[in-house]
Amino acid sequence: MRVLQFGDSVLPVGAFSFSNGLESAVQLGIVQDTATLEQFIGTALHQAATSDGIAVLAAFRAARDDDLGRIVDADFAVANRKLNEEMRTMTVRMGRKLAEMAEHVLGPSVCSSWLAAIRRGDAPGCFPIGQALVFSSLGLSEQDAFAVHQYGLASMMVAASLRLMRLHYLDAQAILFRVNSEAEAHYKQIASASIDDMAAFAPVMDIVASAHVKATVRMFMN
Structure with missing residues (x-):
């Protein structure tokens, strides 16, 4: 039940405000139909696994060791790999909200120490780190x-697609089902990696996210 609660798409951290670059991809014609949408989300998930996903595991293990220094290192590793302003805004805004929610719901925990570091300006407060700390605190x-x-990333993008495209809601769920089937393979790929192995090379994703900054019509914050 804890997995369901903290993995719910309506968790009040503001995910509905973001599209993870999908809005610009639709505007630029990179995503046009169900096939290109699935490819785009699949690329985003692979990029997330090999970058933020590694930091999730690093922060989770550091939390189990009660090592705030390693947690902050993983936090900065995520922030430093966000190449454009909107992606940084997304991750730190959602991260801080998750930390505040965790302190209120869970009580004193490693999330509290992390939130204090964020408030002092000693940590950026990236969302994947918050997820790791919450799950570690829950055992x-x-x-x-x-x-x-x-x-969460796949669900965010699928939900955004329903507002951006002519897409049947059943097709959206079918895409979500298929892209999520890769999660186990992605985990096995990065389970033994360190934060030095983090890699987020996906140029088209970065280009569309950057294009969104100057878009004259925007539904989402990125």
Whole structure:
């Protein structure tokens, strides 16, 4: 039930405000139909696994060791790999909201120490780190934390697609089902990686996210 609660798409951290670059991809014609939408989301998930996903595991393991220094290192590793302003805004805004919610709901925990570091300006407060710390505090597994991280991104983008495209809601769910089937393979790929192995190379994703900054019509914050 904790996995369901903290993996829910209506978790009040503001995910509905973001599209993870999908809005510009639709405007630029990169995403036009169900096939290109699935490809775009699949690319985003692979990029997330090999970058933010590695940080999720690093922060989760650091939380189990009660090592705030390693948690902050993973936090900065995420922030430093966000190449454009809107992506940084998304991750730190959602991260801080998750930390504040965790302190209110869970009480004193490693999330509290992280939130204090954010408030002091000693940590950026990236969302994937918050997910790792919440799941560690709940005594859940790192596989659960990684799965929720990947599912949350896919769910955010699928929900955005229904507002951006002519897409049947059943087709949207079919896409979500298929892209989520890659989560186990992604976990196995990065389970032994360190934050030094983080890689987010996906040029088209970065270009469309950058184009969104100057868009004259915008539904989402990125």
